[in-house]
Amino acid sequence: MTGHKHCYGTMFHDSLHFSENDQMQGKVFSFELDSVGLARSARSIQTDLAEWDDCLACAEFAHCYKLCMAKLALENAISDS
Incomplete structure (x- = not known):
């Protein structure tokens, strides 16, 4: 199907x-997986509310x-397999 917006x-x-x-940025939601050496130290997600409103x-x-x-x-x- 054609005619979708580029962000579809x-x-x-x-x-x-x-x-x-x-x-790792999507149009609305992004995430970051931080690690130091072999250990993962933090995980975070962000929401761009202006893009959500769009x-x-x-x-x-x-x-x-x-x-x-x-x-x-x-x-x-797939990731759980």
């Missing part, structure tokens, strides 16, 4: 591919959100 389906960063000690105002929000959540569910299933 990108609320979250891909959780399967990330770099430690670096912010998403809420979008005509494709409901479908985009469902796609984002489906991608997260699949990533979670």
